[in-house]
Amino acid sequence: MFRSVARAALATTTAAALTAALPVPGSASTAPPADERKRILDSMGSKGNRVPVAALPTCNHFTVGQYVRFPSVGSPGPIDCKLEYGNYNNWGVVALQQWLYHCNGAPQVKVDGDYGKVTRDVITWIQAVKGIKADGIYGPDTRAVLSWAKFNGNTFIGCLPPA
Template identity: 40%
Template structure:
């Protein structure tokens, strides 16, 4: 089943292709402030807070040295897997943790976005990340301890 999406990834690709076609690839253009501030999440990172809880960690979407990134429909990587794992662990979904951001992940994310009071657009970004609760896992066993 093929769907047409208007997500950021498609928009950025389309805009880039159009710009390259118009300019013949001869000019470099600085990215917008939004694009410069938030890149696509590329991997899931283990965050360990040695001060407040030295025996647990969280697994969150990340890019470079920052959790300020975005995910949307059609993306496939370990950052999506981190999001799926958290949707399952803290919100009771039973998504396949396959790292593919498809219809089921989007639907679950929209439901969580409504629950936590952010715009329910199915796109994951800093506002959604900050509003969601995240699972804490034991450093020793890897078992989920809590969600907060």
């Protein structure tokens, strides 16, 4: 029973991940995803993964850059921050959960602003699959391997895949 459920979940996740990388009709950018992602991060002053995740402040809001809502410290604010199990009632968690739900094959994630067991487990799974430290904590390394959800106002318009 478990194997058939796991196979179905993998097939669903794989299909969602493959379709998440498709270009969005009418999308404003024609730059390759890696170039667009670097440009966005540079414009927002990100230091990337040069700071240990333990030393990062906790994200408590989100900042918008080129249609992408990034978890951040304040709004607008620095996007080099962390989210972890137990963060709740948090706009940064909402932004992360939107990425997971819309663009990273995780329809089981409820976009509610609470970094609970489901969000932690999905982050841990993605980290393990992508070959980075699987600790369930969102930080710059995890941001680098996730597809980012793009919004025009409150309308989801597509995904920006990892480099």
